[in-house]
Amino acid sequence: MMRLLAFSLTFLLLLSPNVFASEETYQFETDAQSTLFFELTKELRCPMCQNQNIADSDAMIAADLRRKVYQLVNEGQSREQIIDYMKQRYGDFVYYQPPVNATTVWLWLLPVIFVLLGIILVVRSRQQKPVTQDKAKLEAAEKLLEEDK
Template identity: 60%
Template sequence: MRLNGLLLSVLLLALPASATEDLLQFESAEQQQLYRQLTAELRCPKCQNQNIADSNAVVAVDMRNKTLELVRQGQSHDEVIDYMKQRYGDFVHYQPPVQLSTIWLWLLPLLAVLALGWTVFRRSDSSQTAVVGHADEQPDHSDLDAQLQAMIDEATAANRQQPKE
């Protein structure tokens, strides 16, 4: 618990590091929100896995400026993303498009879950049929108890019939 608190405070300390936004003027809070969202979603094509809000590479700065310009013109989220994709390709957006080449990103996890579910199902099914009669499930002991009781009775009866020598 204390460790969690410590981790959380360290994470909170790291927050201002990504909030290096210049003093930009927006017409509305919506535009500001859109600009924030876009710069977080767009990926810097020069860097290895940084969004353009996070990078100071020349191309990232240019993309931020272009984003700002387009947002100020009143373009929508999708319009700005398309504008960037036309120039820098699908790579530039962190959300990959559903295509023949990317369909596996969705299919593979689905297939894995299905295959796993199927295996588990098969397994529980076969263990039920194969292991019936063994002590796998809650076995019925009444039979054994009866047998044991019968043996005890037999033994005591035999004992009585054979008195001490």
């Protein structure tokens, strides 16, 4: 609770423009490096905030991670190397694309299972034949018709 309060207070502070006036400007040697930097900062998730990428977030940790990504990109590290670097420190949480493992496999399996279940249900309900008429009822009905004549 206190932490939430602290966080929202920090958040409010960050919102006021005078507190954090510094604009980050990163210089890159090649266009490819600059592209990689902007892609990665969009795909890496801020570990402090619930659903913001590090490009979007004003949290200090996000700024630190951006600086780290910049440093690693300039060192010539590849996309996978940088993602691994972050995952080693902040876990799978830090990257928006979850890996397939025993816990996350349901994300892929559940929709398939639901579709299959749906298909089975539809097929089954089509196979059911109309209810066979009761002989006794038929006879009773015919009798009624007879009587009407």
